[in-house]
Each structure stands twice: as structure tokens, then as C-alpha cells.
Amino acid sequence: MGWFSWGKKEKNQEAPAKEDLWTQCTACKAMLFKEEWHKKWKVCPVCGFHDKLAARERINLLVDPKSFYEFDARITISDPLKFTDDKGSYAEKAQQACDKTGLREAVVTGRGKLHGLRIVLAVMDFNFMGGSLGSGTGEKIFRATEFARKKRMPLIIASASGGARMHEGIVSLMQMAKTSAALARLHEAGIPFISLLTNPTTGGVSASYAMLGDLNIAEPGALVGFAGRRVIEQTIKQKLPDEFQTAEYVREHGFIDLVIPRKDLRDTLHKLIQYSMNTKVD
């Protein structure tokens, strides 16, 4: 089934209060008519700022209606360290993330069609604990990659992540190796993998699957990098340029193939899949 789109959800609700009709652009602070903004998939019509999409929203953006079948929806967080900090336990924090997002992990995986072409899709959700890479996240991506390999379907992973999920300690770190190993086999099998880097893609996620696409594509202005800006500034003791670690900057340094505005994303991906699967020219 297709997941709820914002528009659909709207219809099922009461008429919204007046203050709910408007939202403000995070970047340029312009007041935007919410429905318009959602129709443009949260891209500001004034400054072009691409706001974060929830996993379900991005899935709606990318796949044909009613074509998405989710994998492993019951996989949720595990707590191998029984981790607790002074503000409480990881278990509680994770439960809150589940409640807030309606998800059980920081990634939704499944198969679907994009303009009729079959794809395997993994979409991270930054709202779920900063899109951090936990063992559940890693396992779901690993399984989706294995599925793509076995069914010989192209794989698209849309990343949005601050990095590894430190509450799972070394188990989280090892998800980098685990997902990358699955991609090694996918590559050996000759199956295309397109990595979509969205704002932000950093740390352990950028240092594993997000950078391993046959094609790495990114959304405009997305933050893409390994180390955090503040850490780097402390290390080198100088201020970094504004454009540092933007998608465009990373493209110029050779690590991103294309920066694609959200409005063109679906069509561009469609073309890239056609080339990568070398389907017949219509």
C-alpha cells in the first residue's frame, strides 16, 4: 500500500486552525502557505531550501502510488549495552523516538516501483534519533541489500543521519562494516546501487554505505561530510568556509556525481536506473 501522504492525511482531519495554515522557511524565514510547501515536498519556493523529509514522505516522493511493500517492519531497536546516561535510558529514549515518528527504526526499507521500474529502497528518517545508525538500522539495510542482490533489483538508499548511534556502542560501529560488506557482494553481483545523500549525511553513515554508490547523488545544500564542523574548527584552529561540506562542495571535490533538486529527483533516478540496468530504449 502507499503510505500516507501529507495531502491525504490532511483530508482525514478537521479543518486546520489558522496558525496551522502557515509555516516558516528554516533558511530564509519566509512565511509559506503550508499546503503549497508540502506540495513542493518541503522545498521553499522563495530560497529553494530543501527541508528534511520524513521517511514516509520521501517514499511517497519516490515510488509509484501503492507500489511500496515494506520489509522487516517489525524490526525495532535493540539495546545491547543496556545503555543509560544521566538523562535516562536508551530504551526510553528509543521508545519516545518510536512514538514521535510512528517508526520502529531510523530507516524504512522495502521494494516498490519508480515509473514502473522495480527498485529496492531504504529511506532513513532523521526524526528518529537523528537518523542514527543502530543495529536495527544496519540489519534492515543489510537485509534490503541482500534482497536486491538475490532478486537482481537496483538498490537505492536515501541517507539522512548524524552518524553511528553511540547508545549501541561498538555494535553500532560494526553496522558500518556489516552494511558495507553487503554492498561489496551486491557490487560483485553487478547490481547497481544508487546512494542518495540528503541533509545531513555525516559520520559513520557517510563513511559507509552513503559514499559507496555506483552513483552518489545529493540534494541541493545537503550537509555531507565525515567529521563535524565544530570538531574540525577546533582541530585546525580556523573558521571553515560557509560552503564547506555542502553537497555542491563535495561534488567539486569528486565524491558526488550529481546534485539534484527534489522536484527532479524522481525523473532523474528513473533515468539513472534505466542506464544502470541498461533497459531497452523506448
Place this chain on the structure above:
Amino acid sequence: MGWFSWGKKEKNQEAPAKEDLWTQCTACKAMLFKEEWHKKWKVCPVCGFHDKLAARERINLLVDPKSFYEFDARITISDPLKFTDDKGSYAEKAQQACDKTGLREAVVTGRGKLHGLRIVLAVMDFNFMGGSLGSGTGEKIFRATEFARKKRMPLIIASASGGARMHEGIVSLMQMAKTSAALARLHEAGIPFISLLTNPTTGGVSASYAMLGDLNIAEPGALVGFAGRRVIEQTIKQKLPDEFQTAEYVREHGFIDLVIPRKDLRDTLHKLIQYSMNTKVD
């Protein structure tokens, strides 16, 4: 058979004239006792300058006595363009090079043993038209590489060259592709190739086989680069640092594994072959 070594040649000759007993170091201008200098394989005992070795001298340096069997000794230059410049024909110039060096091409190839280990060896001679890569050079290296692949013997190419031999025009340029293609198959077959870069290794030779070693090793101070110093200075309109394009500089930039003094060359190569052929530990 082993090729004439300088010492051997000396014995067969009359007592040399006094002025023949001494030579001057090209680098530091020190007066050197010729026999001593030759015993050190033309390395200056004062400043360590590694002077050019003729192909036969280097073969003597590298292989066990009487172990060298030359390949394709009859291959000599061809003149596909019937090239002539205002000082005369390529054919004449090549004949002079043959006469001067006792060689028929700018490379001597063959098989031999290095501390008992079987190797295929190609050694360029800068004295033969600046070690330029002509079709005869390319063909000999191609054949030696094919031999190494078929017999599963490690290949060592000692380069000394100013680049392609322009008198053979495009045919010379294509030797870069031809030799590199042979190395591609050697690599696929899992056979080690050690490239030894000696002074100078530039232009089309550095941009083909000389840079394609599993291990690239160089002699101290050897000039290693693609474009000529003067061309670069004209292009960028600034003077280049002294150490530019030295073996040590190129090593620091990631393209040379080791810089090995001539006195250690034979032993180091022996060890590297042992590792690369993974022979039994004694």
C-alpha cells in the same frame, strides 16, 4: 652467458693510459679513481650520485653470473615514417646509436636469476637515443611481459628514458598502450611486476609501464616525472623547487614504494621477489 662487466673488459685490455685512470663525478665534480667508481657501479663515493648505467652493466648488477639469456637480440629499430629532419634521417641516427652502444634497441630483455630466483628482466639504456620508446623497444618489452605471464615468472623492468621516440611518430605513442595492455594481462594472471625507475624516467615511459609496477622502486635522486621541467615552468610561470620530480619527491607524493641505493638493489629486489612470489621462508 654473463655480459661483459667493466672489470672483465679492463683485464682484457692493455694497461690504460694515465688519464683513463680517473673520472669526474657529474654531480660534485670530485675526481674519482675509475676502477673504484666502477666497482661501486658508478655511484660517487663522495656525494652518492648515481650515474647512468648501460643496460649490460645493470644486467650484471642484477643477475647472477652467467644466468642471463637474452631475448630477441635481433630486434632492431624500424622506421615506419621514413623520418627525416634537417640533420638527416632517423635511419642514420639509429645506426649511430647502435654503433655507439653495441645495442640494437633501447632495451635489453631476457631471463636470468637473481640470488637463484628466476626472473624476466628488461633493462633500458639511456645511451641508446635517450632510452626512447620506439616500436622495437615496445615490442621487446611486450614479448618479455608475455613470456613472464606464460612462464609465471616475475617481471622486472628497469626504465631509463626521456619518453616516446618521436621519430617513429604515432607508432611510438602506441607502444605505451601496447606495453600497458601486456601488463594488464600479466596482472590478471597474478604475476608480480616490479618497476625500477632510474635516472631519468619521464614522458611516455613514465606514463606507461614504469608507473604500473605492483611495486615501483627508484634509485636515489632519479628524475621521475611526466612533463619536462622547462615546459612546466613555462606553463605555470614560476620556478620549480630543486627536489621537484626526484625519486624521493615522487615517493612522498605516493607513487613510489621505495628509494633504494644501488648497492642494496640486488638484495632488496631479492626480498621483494620472495614476498611477491611468496616463496618458502628459509
Place this chain on the structure above:
Amino acid sequence: MSFDFEKPLEDLETRIRELTALKESKPEVQTNIDKLSLRLEEECKAIYSRLTAWQTVQVARHPERPSLRDYIAGLFTDFIELHGDRCFGDDQAIIGGFATFEKHRVLIIGHQKGKSVEENIRFNFGMARPEGYRKALRLLRLAEKFHLPVISFIDTSGAFPGLDAEERGQAEAIARNLRDMSRIATPIVVLVTGEGGSGGALGIGVGDKILMLSNSVYSVISPEGCASILWRDGAKAPEAAEALKITAPALLKLKIIDEIIPEPVGGAHRNMDGVMKAVRKSLLKHLAELKGLSIKKLLDRRYEKFAKIGRF
């Protein structure tokens, strides 16, 4: 821009222009215009059929000569440029990407020259740095994985001879391409459209078919460079150009290239549509032939193609 040897054409063109301006008032000049036009075409054909090697060099370098982007626009649809070498940068002197050519999905790589000062700075006059060669190789590997044939467009005076290019391994980058392109398991058609300058050209020039436009050149060294070394006088470039045998007919005779694609009368810069038509026809033929081969056969033939150059 026109060349010294095109002076007769220029004169004719001027007279035709003058007469054409009179036509309104004196319709009878049409006969003269027709005659002159015919002469112009014949003269043009005559001049271009007996170009010296050095004149061909000049035509090959003509600033109005079609560049990679003209070929992309004229021959392909759905071009998607792909960026970066996954190592250091995104060289603009060699670009590449997916494109559709008739019924073929292909990968294009090629040197990019500019037609204005700004463009030439951006594209570095089509002189690539190591990252350009490494980007090309990355894209070639993509093409191999995705079973896309490759068309490589060559038009460069040479690899960039700069300090930074040396530091980052110009020699190594070209060498690796020569080695790895010989084994890329997908058809590769190489087309020299303008200047085929030495190792900088060959660095994306190893393939199954090497085609040349009739007024392009391909050489181990620039005529000027050769002249200044062997003649000790760069002004002797015309002599060097002749001696180096760098024109398409000479290279066909030497069996280095597989086909000459004829340019329209007066050179590619005079008739873009004509060039496109000729290139399209040739590429279609060669792609069809190469796609009919097994990968093993393809790679064996590619190996033999280079092995036999200068064989004894």
C-alpha cells in the same frame, strides 16, 4: 577566423556578399552569384583536398570546430553528466556521463575545450589533470558494470603540464588508464575529433575502434614541440608536422586507425549538421559491429589491435 590558405575562399565569399547586396536593385547579378558560389565550392573542395599536414593541424585547432558539447547536443539525447574521480576532484577538462544514442544507451567520455576565454579557463583548454583521467576510468568501470558501450571523444593538445598535475601523478593516471582500458569489458569506440595530443589523448584513447575526422590529427608530440627539439626551431613546425605523419590518411595507411570520417567540404567548422550526420552513421555502424561480439572476442581483438602495432 580563417587561415592563410583560405584566402581565395575569403575573396570569393566577399564578392558573393557584395553581389548579394546588389541583388535587390540588379536581379541579373544572380547568375554571377551562382557562378561564384559554384567556384567557391570547387575551390573549397580543392583546397581542403590538398591540405598540408600543418594546414590540417590548423583546421583541427580551429576555435569554431565542433567541441564535445556540440557532439553531445547533435548526436545524443538524455545526457546526464556524472562528476568526480572519488579521490580528489572533478576535472572539467575531461567530462563524461550517460547518454542515449539512437537505440543505444551509452557512456560518453571526452575532452572538453572551450570557445571563449572563460570557458577555456574553466576547461583548462581541454588539458586534463590526473583527476580527469581518474574520473574517466571510474566512469569506464561504471560502463563495464552496467554493460554500456563507451564512446570516447578525443580533442586535446595534451595532458596538462603543471606542477599540481605532476604532484598528483599525471604519469601514473595515464599509465593506469592505458592498462585498465585495455581490459574494460564493454565496447569502446574512440573518435578523434580535433587534436589528438600525445599521452593526454591516448589516456582516454584505448578502444576497439579508433576513428578520426578527416581534418583531425593524432600525434606523439606537437609539431611545434618536435620542431623545437629536432630542428631546434619551433618555426619549423610545418616540416615537423609533415614528417610526423599525423593526418588521418597517413594514420590509416599506418593501420593505426580504423576509419576516417569525412568532414563536409571546407571542414567541420563550416557545417555542423554535415559532421553530425557523418559521425552518426559511422558510430552506428561500429557500435552494431562491436555489440555483436562476445566480451571475450572483443577483448582479445582489442589486445591484438595494439599488440600488432610495431610488431616484428
Place this chain on the structure above:
Amino acid sequence: MSFDFEKPLEDLETRIRELTALKESKPEVQTNIDKLSLRLEEECKAIYSRLTAWQTVQVARHPERPSLRDYIAGLFTDFIELHGDRCFGDDQAIIGGFATFEKHRVLIIGHQKGKSVEENIRFNFGMARPEGYRKALRLLRLAEKFHLPVISFIDTSGAFPGLDAEERGQAEAIARNLRDMSRIATPIVVLVTGEGGSGGALGIGVGDKILMLSNSVYSVISPEGCASILWRDGAKAPEAAEALKITAPALLKLKIIDEIIPEPVGGAHRNMDGVMKAVRKSLLKHLAELKGLSIKKLLDRRYEKFAKIGRF
């Protein structure tokens, strides 16, 4: 250098030193010396057997702790360092080369930390840049081609977080190593000797066996970093260290590592020979086991090893 928690040891050592100085004139103090020496050893054993996670971090970072070069000198013969990534440079924070280990020819890679200011500048404190990871991968491919088993020594606080490292693709370099190391067709033994710092450690840490020295640590983030994010107070590093479960025993329990190599009493920095002996024994065992496997079996097991971490 000694730690707060080693104060009792220091006191004992001082007293033994004092008594030893008296021995010449008062031979009867020998009895006391013997007693104190025994107590010192027991105390040392006691302290080191109940180190907290944070204390272990301090031991793992001890400046006198054996570094890569100590292991090379202590365990191997005929080390030949190989340089360069064939792309940009020769990082000194990760080094590698051929070496002989008993009857095995092997390839070594590893982080190199310095013991002096000059060394630390040269080796960048063992924090590698992309070219370090790329050099390691190049050497791994050599090892694969030459059928040499690999021993990877991990000791880094993390990958270098610098502007240049970001520009040249720190993320990509580590990612590629993770992917490609999973398929390098030769045995790989990974040994964490000191600090296993996050992605910077894992970037040369994918292998068939993961071993840890008993006082080394391996963590997704430094305790300080974790504390400053989750506790919003870097001083809470001890709490974070505890919570992160970064010690060898904790990681063995989590089934992340295969074996703990016991350090001599009082830590590796107190007894170099003892460490070498223990490491030698362990490496010999694991190399023998891995060399007995077919490459297919080896790679299948390596894949499964990581696949099962965090499996549901």
C-alpha cells in the same frame, strides 16, 4: 608517567628504590626488599585486575605503550616499508609493508603513533588522512595478489578531522575500505593494541579475527566525545567509558572480538617482552587456523562474522 590509580605502586617502588640504595651498607634490608617486591607485584596485579573502563582508556593511551614499530621490531624480521597510495601522498599515520613472522611471509598495516613531539607531528598522532586508508587498501590488494596473510594493528584515537582530510574524502576512503576489506581474498588478522577509535580504527579493521590486548579499548566514539554530547559535560568521560562498554572483556562478551591477548602484570608498557610473547603466540595460532581455510570458506566466514553483529 604513571596514573592516579597507580599511586600505591609508585609508593612501593620508591621504598624499594630507597632500600636498594642502602643494601651496600646494610645487607639485612634484602628481606624487606623481597617482601616489598612481592607486595608490589600483588598490588599491581590487584589494581590491573579491577581497572575501571576509564582507567583502561588511560592505560591504552599510555605514551610508553608499545607502538607499531615496537611490534615490528619485536615480532617480525625483514620488514620492508612500502609507501604511497598511488593517488595523492604517503600518509605516515598508517604505514605498511612486507615482513616475515616466524615461517610466514605477511603484509603488515597499522596506525603509527609517535612517542615524542616530533614523531607525533610526523605521524599526526596516528590519526590518518584519506591517503592513509587508500595506501592501506593498495597494500591489501598487493597482499591478495601475492597470497600474503595480513596483520592489521589498530591504535588510533580516530581518523583525522581536518579540512584537508574532508576535502580529499575521509568518508569515502573509510567506506571503500570497509567494503573492499570484506572481500580481500587473503586472511586478515586485526589486533587492537591500544586505542580503537571509531571509524578511523574500523577503516583498517575488517578481518577474519579481531583480537584485543587486555588493556586496549575499542569504541564507536571517544568517552570524552560521548560525554560531551550525551552528558553535555566532557568531564563525565569516566561514566561514558563505562556505559559504552569499550574494554576487551566487555567486547568479548558482546561477541565483537574473538580473543583477548593478556598483557603482563601492570600493563603492556611495563613489560615489552611479555607482550610480544603473548601476541606472537596468539597470532601464530590464528594465522595457522586461517591459512587452513579455502578462500571461499574464509570470505564466507568473514561475511557472516559481520552479518551476525546486531542480527535479529
